Amino acid sequence: MNQKLRLGVNIDHVATIRNARGGIHPDPVRAAKIVASVGGDGITAHLREDRRHIRDADIERIMDATDLPLNLEMAATDEMLDIALRHKPHAACIVPEKREERTTEGGLDAAGQHNNLMPFISKLRDANIRVSLFIEAEPRQIEAAIHLQAPVVEFHTGRYAHFGFDGDAKGVESELKRISDAAALAAKNGIEAHAGHGLTFENVQPIAAITQLAELNIGHYLIGEAIFLGLEESVRKMRSLMDAAR
Numbered sequence: 001m002n003q004k005l006r007l008g009v010n011i012d013h014v015a016t017i018r019n020a021r022g023g024i025h026p027d028p029v030r031a032a033k034i035v036a037s038v039g040g041d042g043i044t045a046h047l048r049e050d051r052r053h054i055r056d057a058d059i060e061r062i063m064d065a066t067d068l069p070l071n072l073e074m075a076a077t078d079e080m081l082d083i084a085l086r087h088k089p090h091a092a093c094i095v096p097e098k099r100e101e102r103t104t105e106g107g108l109d110a111a112g113q114h115n116n117l118m119p120f121i122s123k124l125r126d127a128n129i130r131v132s133l134f135i136e137a138e139p140r141q142i143e144a145a146i147h148l149q150a151p152v153v154e155f156h157t158g159r160y161a162h163f164g165f166d167g168d169a170k171g172v173e174s175e176l177k178r179i180s181d182a183a184a185l186a187a188k189n190g191i192e193a194h195a196g197h198g199l200t201f202e203n204v205q206p207i208a209a210i211t212q213l214a215e216l217n218i219g220h221y222l223i224g225e226a227i228f229l230g231l232e233e234s235v236r237k238m239r240s241l242m243d244a245a246r
């Protein structure tokens, strides 16, 4: 039987809209509660260095508001390490971060930054925070995750999504194979495989059909669709597309 595929909903962009006016509405905590009420399996939030969406005070409020596990995305900096150790979210997903980028544009170079990441990851592990590395679906990055004893990797699906937006069927096929091979390699080595970035109602199913994937983290599209469908329906529809693909 297929393992159930978890859906983590990234609520960053509720905070982006809130911050556009500098007030308190719309509140990402309200979004987290709705996600919990319609069968989302987790909340994902990225505390960026520039705090462009989720802010420090949101973390505690989100963790208090629901029983869903929080997957805190963060760069491998001392500041973020302190924050993670203070709040102890269920998981910390280490992402590369460039101040000028619009969103996380590529995977973490876990292989190249191995020595810097090792002490960082062991401190999170000692605090019982589940470490996930947001990487490209490449064997050398998975090897690095094995050496770093990361229990989870999340594969960046941005290239897959972009080939689809460009109508490049060959590109989509080759990315799917790359992600599927990487998920199999991770699973063979006892690492839980997640995926996310740029996933939509149109492109989620081939990714959801990769049986070695345990979780998808989806944000921008779900929050965008919530404008038209409402957040409940947006999450429900994604959930049912994922279930139908398994």
Ligand code: PXP
Pocket: 010, 012, 046, 073, 093, 095, 103, 104, 134, 154, 195, 196, 197, 198, 199, 217, 218, 219, 220, 221
């Ligand atoms: N997973 C990670 C690690 C991310 O950084 C992001 C974007 O913040 C996502 C998933 C969600 O991507 P999207 O907002 O494109 O669905």
